[in-house]
Amino acid sequence: MSAVIDTHTEDHHHGPxxxxxxxxxxxxxxxxxxxxxxxxxxxxLLGGTMAMVIRAELFQPGLQLVVPAFFNQMTTMHGLIxxxxxxxxxxVGLANWMIPMMVxxxxxxxxxxxxxSFWLLPAAFTMLLSTLFMKGGAPNFGWTFYAPLxxxxxxxxxxxxxxxxxxxxxxxxxxxxxxxATILNLRAPGMTLMKMPLFVWTWLITAFLLIAVMPxxxxxxxxxxxxxxxxxxxxxxxxxxxxxxxxxxFWFFGHPEVYIMILPAFGAVSHIIPAFARKRLFGYASMxxxxxxxxxxxxxxxxxxxxxxxxxxAGELFFMYATMLIAVPTGVKxxxxxxxxxRGSMTFEAPMLFAVAFVILFTIGGFSGLMLAIAPxxxxxxxxxxVVAHFHYVLVPGAIFGIFASAYxxxxxxxxxxxxxxxxxxHFWLSFIGxxxxxxxxxFLGLAGMPRRIPDYALQFADFNMISSIGAFMFGATxxxxxxxxxxxxxxxxxxxxxxxxxxxxxxxxxxxxxxxxSFTTPPEVK
Amino acid sequence: MHVHVKRAMSLSGAGLMxxxxxxxxxxxxxxxxxxxxxxxxNLHMTIFWICVVIGIVVFGVMFWSxxxxxxxxxxxxxxxxxHTFVEILWTIVPLIILVVMAIPATATLIDMYDxxxxxxxxxxxxxxxxxxxxxVDEKFGYFSNLSTPQEQIDNLAPKGEHYLREVDQPLVVxxxxxxxxxxxxxxxxxxxxxxxxxxxxxAIPGFVNEAWTRVDKPGIYRGQCTExxxxxxxxxxxxxxxxxxxxxxxxxxxxxxAAEKERELTSKDWTMDELMARGKKKYETTxxxxxxxxxxxxxxxxxALNGSKVATGPVDGHLxxxxxxVQGTAMQAFGKQLSEVDIAAIVTYERNAWxxxxxxxxxxxxxxxxxxQSSK
Numbered sequence: 006m007s008a009v010i011d012t013h014t015e016d017h018h019h020g021p022x023x024x025x026x027x028x029x030x031x032x033x034x035x036x037x038x039x040x041x042x043x044x045x046x047x048x049x050l051l052g053g054t055m056a057m058v059i060r061a062e063l064f065q066p067g068l069q070l071v072v073p074a075f076f077n078q079m080t081t082m083h084g085l086i087x088x089x090x091x092x093x094x095x096x097v098g099l100a101n102w103m104i105p106m107m108v109x110x111x112x113x114x115x116x117x118x119x120x121x122s123f124w125l126l127p128a129a130f131t132m133l134l135s136t137l138f139m140k141g142g143a144p145n146f147g148w149t150f151y152a153p154l155x156x157x158x159x160x161x162x163x164x165x166x167x168x169x170x171x172x173x174x175x176x177x178x179x180x181x182x183x184x185x186a187t188i189l190n191l192r193a194p195g196m197t198l199m200k201m202p203l204f205v206w207t208w209l210i211t212a213f214l215l216i217a218v219m220p221x222x223x224x225x226x227x228x229x230x231x232x233x234x235x236x237x238x239x240x241x242x243x244x245x246x247x248x249x250x251x252x253x254x255f256w257f258f259g260h261p262e263v264y265i266m267i268l269p270a271f272g273a274v275s276h277i278i279p280a281f282a283r284k285r286l287f288g289y290a291s292m293x294x295x296x297x298x299x300x301x302x303x304x305x306x307x308x309x310x311x312x313x314x315x316x317x318x319a320g321e322l323f324f325m326y327a328t329m330l331i332a333v334p335t336g337v338k339x340x341x342x343x344x345x346x347x348r349g350s351m352t353f354e355a356p357m358l359f360a361v362a363f364v365i366l367f368t369i370g371g372f373s374g375l376m377l378a379i380a381p382x383x384x385x386x387x388x389x390x391x392v393v394a395h396f397h398y399v400l401v402p403g404a405i406f407g408i409f410a411s412a413y414x415x416x417x418x419x420x421x422x423x424x425x426x427x428x429x430x431x432h433f434w435l436s437f438i439g440x441x442x443x444x445x446x447x448x449f450l451g452l453a454g455m456p457r458r459i460p461d462y463a464l465q466f467a468d469f470n471m472i473s474s475i476g477a478f479m480f481g482a483t484x485x486x487x488x489x490x491x492x493x494x495x496x497x498x499x500x501x502x503x504x505x506x507x508x509x510x511x512x513x514x515x516x517x518x519x520x521x522x523x524s525f526t527t528p529p530e531v532k
Numbered sequence: 533m534h535v536h537v538k539r540a541m542s543l544s545g546a547g548l549m550x551x552x553x554x555x556x557x558x559x560x561x562x563x564x565x566x567x568x569x570x571x572x573x574n575l576h577m578t579i580f581w582i583c584v585v586i587g588i589v590v591f592g593v594m595f596w597s598x599x600x601x602x603x604x605x606x607x608x609x610x611x612x613x614x615h616t617f618v619e620i621l622w623t624i625v626p627l628i629i630l631v632v633m634a635i636p637a638t639a640t641l642i643d644m645y646d647x648x649x650x651x652x653x654x655x656x657x658x659x660x661x662x663x664x665x666x667x668v669d670e671k672f673g674y675f676s677n678l679s680t681p682q683e684q685i686d687n688l689a690p691k692g693e694h695y696l697r698e699v700d701q702p703l704v705v706x707x708x709x710x711x712x713x714x715x716x717x718x719x720x721x722x723x724x725x726x727x728x729x730x731x732x733x734x735a736i737p738g739f740v741n742e743a744w745t746r747v748d749k750p751g752i753y754r755g756q757c758t759e760x761x762x763x764x765x766x767x768x769x770x771x772x773x774x775x776x777x778x779x780x781x782x783x784x785x786x787x788x789x790a791a792e793k794e795r796e797l798t799s800k801d802w803t804m805d806e807l808m809a810r811g812k813k814k815y816e817t818t819x820x821x822x823x824x825x826x827x828x829x830x831x832x833x834x835x836a837l838n839g840s841k842v843a844t845g846p847v848d849g850h851l852x853x854x855x856x857x858v859q860g861t862a863m864q865a866f867g868k869q870l871s872e873v874d875i876a877a878i879v880t881y882e883r884n885a886w887x888x889x890x891x892x893x894x895x896x897x898x899x900x901x902x903x904x905q906s907s908k
Contacts, residue, residue, distance in 0.1 A: 157719075242736075248721060313723060348612075385561055
């Protein structure tokens with residue numbers, strides 16, 4: 006995905022530097038966006054490889070390939086890499102590419118900080134991945150790193166993990182500041198807040214969530230650092246500390262984090278569905294308010310991850326009710342998408358296929374989420390494969406299908422070429438089948454009583470695990486096809502017009518494909 | 533080296549294991565055998581069907597649009613957008629459905645939290661990676677270890693029916709009595725779960741959590757730890773045997789007598805053969821998960837005992853490791869988990885099994901003396 010092709014830089018007084026220094030020193034929003042996206046896809050393949058190790062071990066009961074200690078490192082690293090390395094940077098990459106073009110700006114508001122916030126990520130992940138080769142191995146306590154398993158009982162590499170998390174957090178906060186500054190200061194004349202494209206709206210809200218919760222994550226890992234290296238007892242019961250406090254602090258970060266990973270996808274899908282239905286989004290204002298409501302509620306539901314830790318019954322009831330309330334604005338969004346499709350004039354190119362699958366499968370994840378919100382029932386679901394099925398349904402066909410839909414939607418704009426539609430549809434169908442085959446049986450496994458994060462299981466779980474593994478291998482292998490499609494599209498293909506999609510709307514489509522190096526040098530007028 | 537051979541064998545043998553015959557296609561939660569589990573099951577099914585109905589309506593409209601409103605069929609786009617009444621309706625209706633769901637959920641939850649008026653109190657302690665059950669009122673207790681042989685896990689033997697869900701000593705409870713569990717943990721957080729009781733509660737170091745159950749039907753019920761607690765997380769099952777009250781009382785009497793006898797064992801004169809026999813048994817349930825049945829360990833994390841400096845060096849050094857553990861490693865302090873007799877038997881066994889032919893015999897009395905002297 007070469008962001009900007011050198012040929013069209015002749016039109017401008019200066020263009021990108023040559024060679025590797027272009028990428029190291031760049032302050033251009035498109036170059037940085039491209040680097041974010043390439044980095045994210047690399048991490049996606051790496052985290053996916055770890056998922057393949059997990060599914061290969063779980064293919065049959067018994068220990069075949071790895072020892073339990075290494076299995077735990079795989080589940081932990083898979084989670085951390087997918088959350089912090091694949092999904093979050095992909096959305097920052099999309100934000101970098103699209104927000105300036107959508108609001109009619111020449112670039113992001115803080116270009117040098119933009120460069121730094123990207124380059125922190127390779128450093129952070131190099132440090133995180135290096136723990137795999139350390140004595141005692143990589144972090145092995147799950148991506149939620151509950152104390153005291155991660156403190157008193159953690160491997161020596163935990164301190165490196167903490168430092169890596171700090172760097173990722175700084176990177177995210179700087180990215181969020183940049184997004185907010187760009188949106189609030191660089192909008193084209195006439196573009197009031199309630200005229201902003203929904204992708205911009207969802208990112209604005211996401212950025213505020215990031216600024217609110219990343220410091221909380223930094224706080225909790227710092228407390229861990231103190232417990233491990235400086236003799237404090239924040240989470241050590243033997244020293245008067247409180248292991249449950251860890252979970253409260255972690256999930257105060259963790260739940261808004263879930264929405265950080267989905268809200269930008271909501272925004273992107275709200276562009277794609279109207280474009281391919283050739284019909285206006287049904288309720289723009291209610292979509293904006295729904296996202297706002299979800300973001301607000303995300304701060305008061307954290308303890309629904311902790312229904313079994315023994316919080317008082319009044320607490321359980323509060324968090325149960327608050328969590329159930331999230332279904333209301335989420336429902337509003339789903340109804341809006343369906344109402345937009347209703348009586349449209351639809352075609353089903355790859356972005357639309359991914360967007361429709363997003364709506365259907367995310368809703369299924371929403372249903373299981375509602376079931377999990379019911380505290381008494383959660384006592385049965387908690388920490389089983391039902392939870393694994395639930396969050397993979399909201400993250401894979403949710404966040405990741407949202408990213409694929411966005412990538413196909415905007416690839417012609419980014420590269421100036423149309424991608425190969427047949428291959429892209431193949432990519433969709435193989436992903437769709439593989440993903441459902443991998444994750445749907447996990448609902449059954451969880452309900453039948455299989456806990457998560459185990460390398461070996463009782464025999465009654467054998468059949469569905471085998472199916473799940475086959476689906477996972479299929480989904481994993483299919484993603485190499487995406488790499489091929491993107492490379493093919495970057496290298497050539499049918500020339501893309503400024504607006505390759507009949508029903509698409511927004512300022513980004515008024516620019517040529519690919520767009521000039523400094524997107525809008527004179528701000529467009531928005532009526 | 534040894535591990536590699538084992539793994540290669542297990543890989544080649546994996547395809548031959550007759551596991552498929554035992555597997556089944558259960559797709560739903562068990563209704564269970566307690567009032568709570570039945571209530572949860574009903575809640576679960578109610579919510580499930582509500583979701584199904586909503587799904588049919590929403591996806592029905594969507595699929596109809598996908599089928600009928602496509603450009604290829606010549607459908608022209610309509611121009612409607614925003615409709616206040618519809619938007620209010622699809623906010624209010626879900627809200628009402630949620631309230632309907634919340635009412636029975638609240639009632640069940642309040643009932644689950646009512647631990648008052650219990651008949652029996654049992655303290656459940658999570659350890660890496662086993663459970664300990666203490667009958668608080670009767671003053672006896674024991675560990676419950678996984679009893680699946682390591683060969684089955686390594687695919688060197690056919691897997692049994694209750695693979696990974698069997699223990700040496702299950703928790704025994706009477707049917708029809710309200711049993712209050714007091715849950716805590718010794719090291720990291722564990723979670724005690726029996727699906728058929730609808731009971732899952734975290735066992736957290738430094739906290740005592742409460743939960744209760746009343747089992748209606750005699751039988752053996754199986755579950756396992758559900759909070760990641762380290763590398764043995766998959767290998768700490770929960771097995772509960774529910775028996776009629778009369779049987780329970782007999783069992784309690786036996787356990788109390790056995791506990792008394794166990795205390796007397798410390799002063800008994802032990803022979804080498806007796807200690808070796810007991811040591812072998814205890815070693816295989818307590819130590820072999822890490823140090824392996826053949827004493828070969830899994831270096832570097834779990835050192836070999838066969839030929840090790842500790843197991844063939846001075847007795848006091850060996851005792852120190854077993855009683856106090858090794859800080860910062862997986863080696864736990866067994867001094868409080870095992871009786872003097874068991875420690876003596878295990879140490880004797882480790883010093884004389886495999887290639888370790890030290891000829892040392894360590895008696896329970898020696899262990900007791902060592903503990904007294906070293907704790908000063």
